[in-house]
Amino acid sequence: MSFDIDTDCRYLESHEWVRPDGDTARIGITDFAQDELGDVVFVELPSExxxxxxxxxxxxxxxxxxxxxLYAPVSGEVVAVNERLFDEPELVNDDPFGDGWMLEVAYEESDFDGLLTAKEYRDQTE
Incomplete structure (x- = not known):
């Protein structure tokens, strides 16, 4: 089975993704992870x-x-939480790289060192 992998993201082996956007980065779980989990019914996240x-x-x-x-791919302060997930946890299943994002973090760019590239993550999940 083939899973969506966003080439703009970096990955943890535990199936979390991080996508940089200026001074912040969005974090979520991968398409592979949501498929393995099945229907998501609840998400517990930190606060801003x-x-x-x-x-x-x-x-x-x-x-x-x-x-x-859930494990953080980068360190930093949480600047936004996707509060839609509290009422609509199924967004994680429906759109894990889009509407199903979890956190936005003001991060350290050096944290990207050692994270998996999209190709490395794909190799891990195949």
């Missing part, structure tokens, strides 16, 4: 102003199959 640390847990996603921890 909280700090996240690269490779540390920042939240939880719950599906009909499993509960999974």
């Amino acid at each position: 102003g909280d700090d996240v640390t690269r490779d540390a847990e920042f939240g939880v996603v719950e599906s009909i199959k499993a509960v999974s921890d």
Whole structure:
């Protein structure tokens, strides 16, 4: 099965993505991850102003199959949270790289060192 992989993103082996946009970066889970989880029914995320640390847990996603921890691909301050996910967690399934984003973080660019490229992530999931 083939999964969407956004070439503008970098990836963690644990299936989170990060997409830089100026001084901030958006974070979410991959198409592969949402497919493995099944129907997402609940998302727990930090609040604006909280700090996240690269490779540390920042939240939880719950599906009909499993509960999974979410890990931050970069460190920084949370500047936005996708509050739509609290009422519409299915957005993670429907559009994981778009409307299903989770956080926006003011990040350290050096955190991108060591993250997987789109090609490396695709190789991991095939």
